[in-house]
Amino acid sequence: MKDIKHFLRQNSLRPTKQRVIIANYLFDGVNKHVTAESLSNKLLKMKAEISLATIYNTLHDFYEKGLLKKLMINSERIYFDTNTEHHHHFYSKKDQKLIDINVDMKVSGLPKPPKNKKINKIEVLVHLDN
């Protein structure tokens, strides 16, 4: 992710100071799972004070452009994933932590979807014990 400004423009996003900082962090080549809160904390540590409203706006803007995936893991907060490829997750409830599963998995024995419905995607969540 070399030229972040160019990258944002390519995605019809005006490269504002805040978006550049956030994009630089999110798309540094290491996949991440963030919440608005965790991102805000990380940015504060990086001495970048960006309002929560902007963080929410930016995460949603990036999501709208397909740069982030939304994860529905628990009902307490929204997780965003910088890995937008189809993949699965380990989830440790105790640690409140998600780990990508990047290998191909197959689900067999799937029943037919209900009438007039098509399968969009299959999500596997592997719950960890400890």
Add this chain to the structure above:
Amino acid sequence: MKDIKHFLRQNSLRPTKQRVIIANYLFDGVNKHVTAESLSNKLLKMKAEISLATIYNTLHDFYEKGLLKKLMINSERIYFDTNTEHHHHFYSKKDQKLIDINVDMKVSGLPKPPKNKKINKIEVLVHLDN
């Protein structure tokens, strides 16, 4: 589910008027997915006015006793499932509707869990298109 009072007592739950009404509805033999709100609406239609706080309390009490399962489907609300067996779901975002998958499915190609972690259970969520 014949004698609800007895059933509640068996689960160390005092059979109050409200719990009896809610249990009668939830455990009528037809598996259901409810949220606090949907349950409240349903009860109002049945002319049973039970406060939201009690509905939340009761769902959690039933959950604590293992009579309900919590589902992590989306981050907007908590779904409770009267089917406490291990099973999977179809989910239609458009209809905000869940459908049980009661057949056995196999997931192959699963990687090893991270160090010191054990797999607890595998949950498959099949997203529907329309």
Add this chain to the structure above:
DNA sequence: TATCAGTTTAGAACGATTCTAATGTGTTGA
């Protein structure tokens, strides 16, 4: 049937998220 622990309730509080409306800033084109 009096007692009391457990339950219900209205309404306040909470926490994550969204909205509002005032201020600020990239971009454009003259």
Add this chain to the structure above:
DNA sequence: TCAACACATTAGAATCGTTCTAAACTGATA
């Protein structure tokens, strides 16, 4: 280059699902 404007950012208010509080109520028990 810079004026003008559409788009962004912001603090703080509002919202929404859920939980808490504390007062009133009610099953169970002795």
